[in-house]
Amino acid sequence: MTARHVINASVSPKGSLETLSQREVQQLSAAGSGSIYSLFRQCALAILNTGAHVDNAKTILEAYRDFEIRIHQQDRGVRLELLNAPADAFVDGEMIASTREMLFSALRDIVYTENELDSQRIDLSSSQGISDYVFHLLRNARTLRPGVEPKIVVCWGGHSISSEEYQYTKKVGHELGLRSLDVCTGCGPGVMKGPMKGATISHAKQRITHGRYLGLTEPGIIAAEAPNPIVNELVILPDIEKRLEAFVRVGHGIIIFPGGAGTAEEFLYLLGILMHPENRDLPFPVILTGPKSAEPYLQQLHAFVGATLGEEAQSHYEIIIDDPAQVARQMTLGLKAVKQFRRERNDAFHFNWLLKIDEGFQRPFDPTHENMAGLQLRRDLPPHELAANLRRAFSGIVAGNVKDKGIRLIEKHGPYKIHGDAAVMQPLDKLLQAFVAQHRMKLPGGAEYVPCYQVIS
Structure with a gap:
């Protein structure tokens, strides 16, 4: 699989995950432990490749080695900054609605999973x-x-x-x-x-x-x-x-x-x-x-x-x-x-x-x-x-x-x-x-x- 056209973009959630705590942002940051960030990056890259006829995770990851996500907490909520993202996920610079929904669903589930595992109520x-x-x-x-x-x-x-x-x-x-x-x-x-x-x-x-x-x-x-x-x-x-x-x-x-x-x-x-x-x-x-x-x-x-x-x-x-x-x-x-x-x-x-x-x-x-x-x-x-x-x-x-x-x-x-x-x-x-x-x-x-x-x- 050869790398396709890429794009830099900023995207905010709509009706799903509006805010993250400072701790959650740190967990997801590449500057943090790295493991949660790597997981989210991998899932996000797959979602942005929706429609690609590839069934090999290693191939996709290698094709977009320079893809990055930066997570920003701001007064109006969380914002994702995408660098070198697959351009097919966008139309005239705007992310396709279904892709945006799924991207923030992935963020929601990964954050919640990590926090639940840290919770005393999970056995x-x-x-x-x-x-x-x-x-x-x-x-x-x-x-x-x-x-x-x-x-x-x-x-x-x-x-x-x-x-x-x-x-x-x-x-x-x-x-x-x-x-x-x-x-x-x-x-x-x-x-x-x-x-x-x-x-x-x-x-x-x-x-x-x-x-x-x-x-x-x-x-x-x-x-x-x-x-x-x-x-x-x-x-x-x-x-x-x-x-x-x-x-x-x-x-x-x-x-x-x-x-x-x-x-x-x-x-x-x-x-x-x-x-x-x-x-x-x-x-x-x-x-x-x-x-x-x-x-x-x-x-x-x-x-x-x-x-x-x-x-x-x-x-x-x-x-x-x-x-x-x-x-x-x-x-x-x-x-x-x-x-x-x-x-x-x-x-x-x-x-x-x-x-x-x-x-x-x-x-x-x-x-x-x-x-x-x-x-x-x-x-x-x-x-x-x-x-x-x-x-x-x-x-x-x-x-x-x-x-x-x-x-x-x-x-x-x-x-x-x-x-x-x-x-x-x-x-x-x-x-x-x-x-x-x-x-x-x-x-x-x-x-x-x-x-x-x-x-x-």
């Missing part, structure tokens, strides 16, 4: 404490809206998909919007954009002026996959595990489109939770869908789940091929069951407190070579534990593919080595080979994909 040593932390992060972002009936549909899928698959996601989003449903995605390109784009049109047709296009991400992902400009509520969670928990706590149903390693990670996380005995009776509609051309992929993913986690795991979702209207109808029916269930048990519509999430699904996984090699991938494990470990394996592959830290680890130490029983490794290897053959690991157009892993049985 990250317990499962309940971690869920409370996720709740506080979402509430601070004004994502949680009490009293609104369940209608947030989470859409998961790949950033590297074919044009036909992308058009299909738009059709599904359109059908969801016609039924007054809102869309939540990982906020990037591909499947993370298509359903939102479809829903914006149908919301306009239905004269819905406050449609929600919620994007949930984390620093390592946003740096590689810039948010799409349709997102009107961006939340940056501290790590992938809290991001995944936010999806299942705030969403009321999930649609899974074709994708790659990241989609498999999300799917396995979800199945591991739904298979927990305490969640057996909890309604949570899950639909796998895609155009006719994607049926082999969806059936292969279905077969992988059956081979590794068994038939019970397969019972937690349904597959609908090439029928956007039916997907939306089934999701609408599922949301009615969610509404009834939560009313009967006095559970909140805006945050799924009753969903049991084991601590093993909440603890951040650091995809070092040692940790990846040490994953227990055995068929004799309880299915929800095996799902958790498979999720970690895919999380490492995502890191090695697109995250700056993971890419640098692979460059230094070579590919990750993933060990396990043949009964697990063979289906895993087959699935990963299919991802590579179908160009689902990276955005098309770049260099030929070189796997960041070796599967060893």
